[in-house]
Amino acid sequence: MSDCIFCKIVSWEIPSIKLREDENFIALLDIFPNTKGQAIVFPKKHYESNIANLDNDIISNLMIASNKVINLLRKGLNVDRVGIIIEGMQVNHIHVRLYPFFGSIGFENGIDAGPKADVLELQKLADEILHSTNR
Numbered sequence: 001m002s003d004c005i006f007c008k009i010v011s012w013e014i015p016s017i018k019l020r021e022d023e024n025f026i027a028l029l030d031i032f033p034n035t036k037g038q039a040i041v042f043p044k045k046h047y048e049s050n051i052a053n054l055d056n057d058i059i060s061n062l063m064i065a066s067n068k069v070i071n072l073l074r075k076g077l078n079v080d081r082v083g084i085i086i087e088g089m090q091v092n093h094i095h096v097r098l099y100p101f102f103g104s105i106g107f108e109n110g111i112d113a114g115p116k117a118d119v120l121e122l123q124k125l126a127d128e129i130l131h132s133t134n135r
């Protein structure tokens with residue numbers, strides 16, 4: 001699409017700092033990073049960013065491409081874990097954001113964990129979510 005920033009990166013109309021590129025995907029360093037090494041991975045072909053509307057093979061291939069970049073970040077930045085987010089916002093071209101996690105991460109506390117939730121409230125929320133999907 002001519003007005004899509006990611007399509008313009010693919011066609012070199014907009015410069016970027018690429019980490020990885022193959023026939024179908026590009027990975028670049030985010031120009032507005034929240035953390036060092038924050039990266040974006042997206043297909044060269046334009047697909048909308050609402051993952052619910054995409055074919056499974058597009059999603060699968062995006063995950064495989066992202067995992068290659070995750071391993072680059074792990075080795076290059078000496079981090080164990082890289083967070084992955086597909087929020088579908090900002091640019092309507094499917095993309096994954098990768099966030100290297102620096103420092104130690106415990107499974108007991110997680111990263112950026114909030115206060116412990118009330119189990120009954122969680123069950124109520126689960127019921128609400130499951131009930132609405134059965135409509």
Ligand SMILES: [Zn+2]
Pocket residue numbers: 001004005006007008045046047092093
């Ligand atoms: Zn695009």
